[in-house]
Amino acid sequence: MAHRHGQLLPALTFSIGHRLFASVLLAVLAVAVCAVVLLRQNVLAGFGDYAVGIELDRLDELSTALARQYRTRGGWDFIPRDDRQDWIARELARLQRVREAGVPGVAAPAAPPAPPAPPAPPAPPLPPLPGPTVPDVPPVPTPVPDPGPLPLARRITLLDAHGAWLAGRRPGSVTALARRPLAVDGRTVGYLAVARSARPSDALAYAFLRQLTSSLWQIVGLAVLLSALAAVLLARHFRRPIRQLAAGSRALAEGDFDVRLDARRSDELGDLARHFNALAGRLASAEAARRQWVADTSHELRTPLAVLRAQLEALQDGVRSATPDTLDAMLRQVLALNKLIDELYALARADVGALDCKPVTLDLWALACDHARGVEARLAQAGLALELGPAPDAAAVCADPDRMRQVLDNLFENSLRYTAPGGRVHLHARADGRRLHLFLDDSAPGVPDAALARLSERFYRVDASRSRAHGGAGLGLALCRRLLEAQGGTLAFAHAPTKGLRAIVTLPLAGDGA
Numbered sequence: 001m002a003h004r005h006g007q008l009l010p011a012l013t014f015s016i017g018h019r020l021f022a023s024v025l026l027a028v029l030a031v032a033v034c035a036v037v038l039l040r041q042n043v044l045a046g047f048g049d050y051a052v053g054i055e056l057d058r059l060d061e062l063s064t065a066l067a068r069q070y071r072t073r074g075g076w077d078f079i080p081r082d083d084r085q086d087w088i089a090r091e092l093a094r095l096q097r098v099r100e101a102g103v104p105g106v107a108a109p110a111a112p113p114a115p116p117a118p119p120a121p122p123a124p125p126l127p128p129l130p131g132p133t134v135p136d137v138p139p140v141p142t143p144v145p146d147p148g149p150l151p152l153a154r155r156i157t158l159l160d161a162h163g164a165w166l167a168g169r170r171p172g173s174v175t176a177l178a179r180r181p182l183a184v185d186g187r188t189v190g191y192l193a194v195a196r197s198a199r200p201s202d203a204l205a206y207a208f209l210r211q212l213t214s215s216l217w218q219i220v221g222l223a224v225l226l227s228a229l230a231a232v233l234l235a236r237h238f239r240r241p242i243r244q245l246a247a248g249s250r251a252l253a254e255g256d257f258d259v260r261l262d263a264r265r266s267d268e269l270g271d272l273a274r275h276f277n278a279l280a281g282r283l284a285s286a287e288a289a290r291r292q293w294v295a296d297t298s299h300e301l302r303t304p305l306a307v308l309r310a311q312l313e314a315l316q317d318g319v320r321s322a323t324p325d326t327l328d329a330m331l332r333q334v335l336a337l338n339k340l341i342d343e344l345y346a347l348a349r350a351d352v353g354a355l356d357c358k359p360v361t362l363d364l365w366a367l368a369c370d371h372a373r374g375v376e377a378r379l380a381q382a383g384l385a386l387e388l389g390p391a392p393d394a395a396a397v398c399a400d401p402d403r404m405r406q407v408l409d410n411l412f413e414n415s416l417r418y419t420a421p422g423g424r425v426h427l428h429a430r431a432d433g434r435r436l437h438l439f440l441d442d443s444a445p446g447v448p449d450a451a452l453a454r455l456s457e458r459f460y461r462v463d464a465s466r467s468r469a470h471g472g473a474g475l476g477l478a479l480c481r482r483l484l485e486a487q488g489g490t491l492a493f494a495h496a497p498t499k500g501l502r503a504i505v506t507l508p509l510a511g512d513g514a
Contacts, residue, residue, distance in 0.1 A: 383421030389428025
């Protein structure tokens with residue numbers, strides 16, 4: 001039932017624009033979320049230090065008052081021994097009341113150092129606390145706490161020059177202290193420290209983050225708009241060449257091998273377009289070769305069949321009698337037709353990699369010399385002289401002897417047909433340590449430069465009329481090339497020093513891994 005329902009549901013498709021939009025949006029949102037998280041962490045982690053620094057700046061008046069009292073008394077003995085934890089809070093309250101009452105000199109900077117001779121320095125405008133030392137300003141029993149969840153007055157600590165606790169909150173009851181030195185006459189006599197709040201970001205940091213909430217939502221909205229814009233631009237940038245590629249692929253599938261894409265882009269899509277054009281060119285060449293192959297094969301098969309039909313019809317009509325000459329002529333056509341079919345069959349098997357080869361280790365030079373002596377009589381009848389060069393240093397190759405005889409037979413047959421009488425055929429070889437090169441040179445007439453690279457193509461003839469007059473179908477050299485390639489060798493052609501054609505057969509020497 002689920003399968004039936006699945007068939008009824010339409011397939012969901014997402015265009016490249018939608019995919020790009022989703023990808024860019026997710027990327028931008030991920031960056032925005034990471035930025036918000038990092039901002040939150042940095043604000044919550046660093047706002048406490050920032051707030052403590054501000055609080056220490058607010059305690060400059062207290063620092064000045066403590067330094068003045070230290071200079072006046074010559075030490076910290078003005079701090080009461082009892083209830084030291086609340087003394088800082090009472091001192092802050094006293095300074096606030098004095099500042100509100102307009103008593104001059106309280107917030108003034110530290111007075112110049114007192115001379116050491118007199119036992120008691122002159123009384124300052126604001127005598128120090130507690131009690132009897134400041135008779136004109138009564139102490140305030142209840143400190144005024146700072147607003148907020150954690151009052152500043154309860155987080156202040158006074159330390160001596162060695163870091164020992166003097167007054168205020170004990171250092172052992174707080175997690176961390178931010179302190180500033182108290183200097184008198186150029187030397188540090190103590191430290192005024194402020195404990196970081198257990199939740200330093202509750203008030204300021206979270207208020208700052210709340211103010212940023214609207215900005216963060218604006219950033220998210222801007223990210224969505226930028227994602228959509230980037231997706232549209234990227235989709236428009238990529239969609240056109242992709243559509244061209246899809247249209248070109250459909251054209252290739254329909255058999256239109258002349259289609260080409262715009263390959264002026266310098267990115268991967270440009271490389272893809274260039275590869276597509278190369279593929280289309282290869283397919284066009286293959287299709288042209290296939291059509292030429294069919295046409296040439298049909299033509300080559302038609303010629304001996306037409307001759308046989310004419311001979312048979314002449315015999316049937318009584319125009320000619322079944323003489324030995326007539327039968328020999330018909331047999332030659334049958335043999336030519338049989339050879340053509342065999343060559344076509346061998347080439348077809350080579351194309352699919354099914355060519356039957358049984359390689360063994362053999363002396364290719366000795367095999368070539370034996371074959372040359374076997375055709376020497378035919379060469380002599382055509383007015384050609386056979387010349388054999390010296391034996392090479394190494395001639396052992398791994399090849400199929402029957403296939404190599406077939407190659408040599410086609411090469412000698414080509415020289416026999418197209419070399420002018422009075423010429424010569426020269427067979428020689430050379431080993432370069434890794435490969436054996438077998439050369440077969442004939443004399444004039446030669447082959448044009450443009451024809452050298454095409455001699456091993458199927459049905460190719462330098463001069464079609466001259467080749468057909470000699471009975472060639474244009475398959476022998478193509479078959480030689482495929483036979484050698486099937487055995488790891490090559491066949492190449494060049495101009496011979498004797499003004500004719502040079503055929504070069506190359507095979508790896510036996511035991512060489514190249």
